[in-house]
């Protein structure tokens with residue numbers, strides 16, 4: 001009854017993020033009502049293994065008392081403090097210092113946002129300000145990767161390459177450009193790592209040349225592993241090679257760690273794996289384990305200095321600010337979540353469970369519908385194909401993604417099913433070996449159930 005009335009209220013009033021509005025009205029909302037560890041319960045009483053940690057964010061799992069208590073303590077003490085002008089509060093200051101400790105190299109300066117999209121937008125503003133301050137106002141072109149996702153704000157959605165986020169929105173694409181992503185399974189140059197790296201380096205060099213040379217280009221952005229594009233894992237050495245090329249060309253390298261941060265791929269930040277120091281880094285999601293909204297931009301000391309000195313010379317403040325930047329309650333959640341990842345052993349647990357997850361998904365490559373299993377740590381995907389030899393995808397009319405999602409759900413598993421049928425996995429790091437075994441069992445059952453659907457069997461034949 002409660003759930004029925006919620007479905008009706010939702011249908012009438014709530015506009016959902018990234019939803020097909022009319023189809024959603026027809027289907028009705030799936031209400032999630034509680035969570036514990038790696039599991040959630042829906043309003044109908046079903047218990048589901050959350051193989052996607054909400055939206056790749058509940059890294060610590062649900063119901064973590066230390067985070068909840070930290071939030072409660074902060075709420076008792078101080079519910080809000082602005083960071084504007086010369087104000088501040090203890091938790092955002094401590095969180096900034098902790099992030100500076102954890103981030104590589106001299107990424108020492110932190111600007112807090114409410115999530116990933118405004119973190120990306122903030123990098124664009126800071127980078128423009130930086131090059132203007134350096135007397136290089138021509139350096140204003142931005143380059144990203146095809147299949148990249150960098151949020152859906154009015155500006156930053158141009159850095160996102162997925163067409164869904166452009167259609168109908170008049171995105172400012174004139175200064176936002178793309179090069180092919182290092183997609184080993186479907187790269188026209190084949191799957192050999194060094195060949196893919198060489199092709200990406202060449203693509204970036206020629207894109208920069210096409211835009212008028214490094215004096216016109218501000219920055220190159222990438223996710224160390226592309227998330228929403230389908231969990232695309234570049235070959236080892238790719239991130240480092242691209243970072244080095246950016247340094248050589250004199251363009252900034254921005255690592256978008258919104259998904260890959262906070263233990264998702266193993267280390268606290270995925271950049272660590274390649275031993276690089278990006279010029280700027282964005283983060284969100286796992287920062288608070290999704291318990292409260294918060295994101296951040298980190299920048300190198302040298303970039304901060306240029307911005308700070310230019311502002312001092314101008315006699316004006318740096319005019320970039322959000323009311324909720326560095327919210328003390330979100331920051332308390334962030335400190336507690338990070339304590340769980342590090343001293344609390346969750347990163348270590350995620351690493352162990354991640355090995356089992358990747359090995360188990362690799363074993364599913366024997367399934368007729370699985371073209372490739374890939375991933376690192378607790379971030380993984382199965383690419384679903386209708387023909388393993390030709391790597392052909394299912395025709396969009398089959399709606400294989402939707403069918404996969406609904407079938408997995410019926411089997412007690414929440415996964416992300418991308419439109420083309422790629423299945424994304426990002427379970428909470430707190431998953432035990434038994435949880436991962438269950439996830440794998442339910443995934444195989446989902447694939448078998450799907451193959452039993454005559455429409456799918458025929459299309460896959």
Ligand code: PMP
Nearest residue numbers: 115116117149150151256258259
């Ligand atoms: N960057 C990346 C890599 C992301 O995956 C996302 C969100 N999935 C964003 C930016 C945008 O973050 P948000 O949804 O918090 O605005």
